[in-house]
Amino acid sequence: MTYQVIIDDQYDVTKLVETITLKDSLEQIAYQANIRLAVSASSGLPSISPGMPVRISGVPFGEKSKVPLVHPAVIWEVESANSGTKRLSLTVYDRMIYLEKSEDEFLLPKDQTATQRLKTYAKEWKIPCATLPDTKTKLGKAVYRAQTIFSMMFADLKETAKSGGDMYHPRMTPGGLQLYKVGSNTKVHELDRLIDLTQMRTLEGAVTKVKVMAASESGSGKEAPSKVLAIEQDGVAELGTLQKLVEDDQVKTAAAAKKLAKSRLAGIQETFTVTAPDINTIRAGDAVLLKGLKLIVMSVSRDLSGAGTMTLELATAEMVRRRVYLE
Template sequence: MPSLGNPRYKAVVKTASGQEYDLYKLKVIQDLTMSDDPDSLAKEVSLTVMNAAENGVTLATLIQPSDRLYIYANVGHGDFEVFRGVIWDRDMVTDTEKKVTFTAYDYLIYMMKSQDYFYYKKGLSTKEIVKRICTAWKLKLKYSYGSIKNKRIKPVQKNIGDMIVYVLNRAKSKLSSRYIFTIEGTTVIIKYANTNTTIYKIEEGKNVISIEVKVTMDDIVTKIKIYGEAKKKSIPKLASMSKNTSKFGTIQEIMDKDKKEKLSKIKKQAQKKLKSSAKVKYEYIVTAISNPKIKRGDTVYVGCGTAGLKGNKTVKSITHDCVAGTMDVVFY
């Protein structure tokens, strides 16, 4: 019986012709992994199946790119959806090969692949800009993250997803709070991280399999320059501050000051940024029993004392191996 300690996953494909294939019932799944990483806007699924025949036709022929893929999990209380997306690639060496691999992405893949021109007048909030983008592309939006007022955005050509990330990152620099940009079904979700009400536990001696610790200089910032609003021939530099440049070298970031903002406020933001960013980062990758209830951005209690990792942590990325029943979790 499936349970939280022994989850069951199944994959269902719905083709453009209206056919439906429950690959779990067909017992053809050889490998199934789901990855959710902030470096890739869309969640990714890799699915390898035996190239079995249905009514004399192989699955490699029946299932094609553009067909829809649904992944469901069961932890003892019935199936619930954990992924919905589109099959993007099919990888097969020959028509007679015994297995075939499909790669699918959730519907944010269309935001990653599509471009447009964007330009907005001064004073629009983060939420207003995101809403206009989603409305123009006929996307439903559920927005519960904070907003700031934006300067005029001159016409710029960007991928849709990159434009939303751009305005969200501007808000994040002022709000100092992480956001989660994802999609549930066909509704774009933008929310604060760490909003989950149930905090699941990952603990040594219970559900942890292994722990990897990586120490890196990625994302270090040791110097910040603050600039004012651009003039005709220059951009005035208002302040500069640094920390640990002698140890790590100069890795510089820019902060912009709007006309009505106080310089003292921007300096405080810069000091806070340097305090958290002018040092090496410890990246922990914990392999544990798969928990399909845990999502990127969730708060999770981690009890891995041997690695010095203990307390509530934020999930940065998560990859489920649905066949092995394990997950790799990276924390901020």
């Protein structure tokens, strides 16, 4: 086992590990690990319970020294089975899970950036921040009622992307909460030792015509058609009419509506699913090269048994923006 698992900052259970799998996605906030331990009476392992800290370390691809890969993390669920040999199945998340499972409400003024708001959430939940990039885009006033902290963070990041800013994804690191710019990794790995490659092309999710509607006016007491601010279309003759209606109260001008409509147009949807030898530093949001094409990792799942394998779901940056940040 080239990976090390430490529980409660003192119990090295590496020798008890049978399997480790990891899951990461742009649509989830916490890095997830599933660990199965084979426990004997002589192992000396104390009672393992949810809430205990855990750290998974490994040697990054191309390097020689172990570093924390999932840390700081917490045991979320423990399942015990005994059919001759006692086995513990642990579900582990990095500590971003607390932002995904906790609800609050915030009233936030306009002209703040997603970076400023992230600092507000983190301070409220006593989560240390790493050095955060400036997302720059000024956001509208937000009234967040009884929802998870992650949903608020994601709404801020989506509004940033919708307004023409860069795409960002939050990550937990040993140095604190980080805001990662999608595709900004300096080391872009080329996937050339493939075990399996599947290419999917579909009209599911395609949009060939977009109408941007004015935000509904409440309290008027009148039933009337919504005002159309802009209509854009592309690919109708080839693919047929696949129309989407968009209503965004941040859109105030015809020019902004036209820009928004064009951004929602999408032709044939193309994704790649790749299984390859594991490169354990690749995370959701990273850029990789596949046959010379630069793609973004939308999700990654890895099995660390033996030499280790990873399965990546890949798409172009434009498709990631449409599927993850513009919906």
